[in-house]
Amino acid sequence: MEEKLQLKSQVCFPIYSLSREIINRYRPFLDELDITYPQYLVLMVLWENEVQTVNQIGEKLNLDSGTLTPLLKRLEAKELIHRCRRRSDERVVEITLTEKASSLKSKAVLVPEKVVNDIGLTSEDLEDLKRIVTKILNKTKNLP
Amino acid sequence: MEEKLQLKSQVCFPIYSLSREIINRYRPFLDELDITYPQYLVLMVLWENEVQTVNQIGEKLNLDSGTLTPLLKRLEAKELIHRCRRRSDERVVEITLTEKASSLKSKAVLVPEKVVNDIGLTSEDLEDLKRIVTKILNKTKNLP
DNA sequence: CACAATTATATTGCGCACAATTTTATTTTC
DNA sequence: GAAAATAAAATTGTGCGCAATATAATTGTG
Known part of the structure; x- marks a missing residue:
């Protein structure tokens, strides 16, 4: 034992x-x-494909909305992403990268x-x- | 890139x-x-050696007092450990297992x-x- | 077309991790 | 032996992770 x-x-x-x-x-x-590791992971997912829903990000990282929603709000506060509900289906929140985030990529790599x-x-x-x-x-x- | x-x-x-x-x-x-994974780790450290200071536990798990103090208080609330300051040096908190924790070992193993x-x-x-x-x-x- | 079921996200609550600071006790140094 | 330095925990604050629940929009069904 x-x-x-x-x-x-x-x-x-x-x-x-x-x-x-x-x-x-x-x-x-x-x-x-000025980002955390989980935030870095989310940005990596977005750098691969600039527009994704919360769900799509969550599936790739195995994270649920309880983790992602506040994390994404912090990324939005840092002006690294935009959060916008999809016109054709208001349940869906689409995440897009800002210019600032795109220009961070060369350092992040x-x-x-x-x-x-x-x-x-x-x-x-x-x-x-x-x-x-x-x-x-x-x-x-x-x-x- | x-x-x-x-x-x-x-x-x-x-x-x-x-x-x-x-x-x-x-x-x-x-x-x-009725325990979490980090609590299970702390108990494992204590099952190996029934009396240890917060510091000793922290060194083995690479966790600091900011993590351990509240975790240990929760284990105490579950009556799995005792927390007691050392007589000869009041800075030190010694953690000991209760009977309840000792009897949990056979299931935990x-x-x-x-x-x-x-x-x-x-x-x-x-x-x-x-x-x-x-x-x-x-x-x-x-x-x- | 109403209404039930489903889907997508948000919210709440708890428990880690970890940095930074504080508190209290002990040891060292003058 | 008092002041300074050190040491051990505790506290505070922020950010995950995840379960459970809630909210709101859409889709399916009669």
Whole structure:
């Protein structure tokens, strides 16, 4: 019993730790852009496709409206996005990037590389990590 | 530029997603014990060693008093721990497990296995994941 | 066309995380 | 031994994450 309950034997604790650790490493670089990590994720989704609904963003990030609505309002307050209800269906809120956000992209693109260098990750580490994590994430996608 | 900013090319997003996904998979089992995942982590630290200071717990989980103080108060309210200032140094708060918490251990020990089965992880997946994640976490430990 | 069912977002409430500051206790230094 | 420095928790404030519920618009059905 003892052995199974040790932190080092756990599945989730190392992943939970690493997730927080990497986000903390992102922080100083994202501070310069005056955005948080989850805000950065939302902008990345929008940089790939400049107009998207709240739902579409949520599906890509696995976040619901309880998380996204206030986050998007903060991005709007920073003048990085516009929120506008769709004319043809007023239930839908369409999110569009502002000029300010578009011009942030060139700085944002440099951040991940800085973090990787900061931590000293090799491309082999990255490939190994991404391979196994993605494999497991795919397993969970077909579950209830 | 486009390529580097795609979610699938990111280091952190898959880890951040997987961390949340696994914690969500823990939830139904931990709900039965009436505790959250971070509370479960704190209890695990204490099951390994029944008396510890707030600082000692924080070092093992990489959490500060801003997170731990309210969390510990909630565990105290659930009567799973006692919080008591050390006689010889009143700055220190010592956390001890209650009988109730000790008897929870036999149920708690079964949870990780249930989650692993739930997701359908093989022992090979687990080994691969733990090896690479721990390797990267160790790299970060020697950084500023 | 009314009315029930569905859909999209918003709101509320709770529990983390984490930075910054404060409080209280102890140790160090003069 | 008093003042300064250090140390341990607590507090405050902000921003997620997520469950549960509410609101409002649209669609489906008789």
